[in-house]
Amino acid sequence: MTDQAKAVSPLKNLLAGGFGGMCLVFVGHPLDTVKVRLQTQPPSAPGQPPMYSGTFDCFRKTLMREIQASSGETKYTGALDCAKKVYQESGIRGIYKGTVLTLMRDVPASGMYFMTYEWLKNILTPEGKSVSELSVPRILAAGGFAGIFNWVVAIPPDVLKSRFQTAPPGKYPNGFRDVLTELVQREGVTSLYKGFNAVMIRAFPANAACFLGFEVAMKFLNWITPNL
Numbered sequence: 001m002t003d004q005a006k007a008v009s010p011l012k013n014l015l016a017g018g019f020g021g022m023c024l025v026f027v028g029h030p031l032d033t034v035k036v037r038l039q040t041q042p043p044s045a046p047g048q049p050p051m052y053s054g055t056f057d058c059f060r061k062t063l064m065r066e067i068q069a070s071s072g073e074t075k076y077t078g079a080l081d082c083a084k085k086v087y088q089e090s091g092i093r094g095i096y097k098g099t100v101l102t103l104m105r106d107v108p109a110s111g112m113y114f115m116t117y118e119w120l121k122n123i124l125t126p127e128g129k130s131v132s133e134l135s136v137p138r139i140l141a142a143g144g145f146a147g148i149f150n151w152v153v154a155i156p157p158d159v160l161k162s163r164f165q166t167a168p169p170g171k172y173p174n175g176f177r178d179v180l181t182e183l184v185q186r187e188g189v190t191s192l193y194k195g196f197n198a199v200m201i202r203a204f205p206a207n208a209a210c211f212l213g214f215e216v217a218m219k220f221l222n223w224i225t226p227n228l
Helices: 002-007 010-040 055-069 079-090 099-124 136-165 176-187 190-193 197-226
Strands: none
Touching: 002 099, 010 055, 010 197, 055 197, 099 176, 136 176, 136 197, 176 190, 176 197, 190 197
């Protein structure tokens, strides 16, 4: 136990965690775009079909729209240009728009995320073996299911956050309470789970990749810098 305690390195955890996050984004980003599109689509008029009939329809239409827009003018040329224009339009409050909703999503969901991962790692560790010796398939399983449990908690505040952040300035003066009231009254309680299929399809592989990337990076760092 003493040797294991000495092996804990904040720098290694920072680097390995960053690599795990890169793996998550690489695997999961396309469906994250689909999720946000589904969450923010306006309700359809009576007798009219919705903008997107489902996850795969949204993916197809998003792909076609991006191909068509690649030769036309775009609103933002990149992340820095987007931040600059948002700041010019709304100031520092525009940059931090949706912070409260993000905290409402991430605090409980992240707690569920890491609790589930550590719990499953212990369950999946064979008797007489160390958690650090867990096989790749078991790490993938623990990470994937941790991602699913994370998003079961996170979806409702995530829907509210997406709606709030993409709304015109001043539409929701009371913040998330106005967004919640409008969604429930106009579209029902099930609207809080918009994008559920896209989230669940994304959750397992993306988070399995995240934790596998973390564990692999940590073992690599322990190998090349055992005394760090």
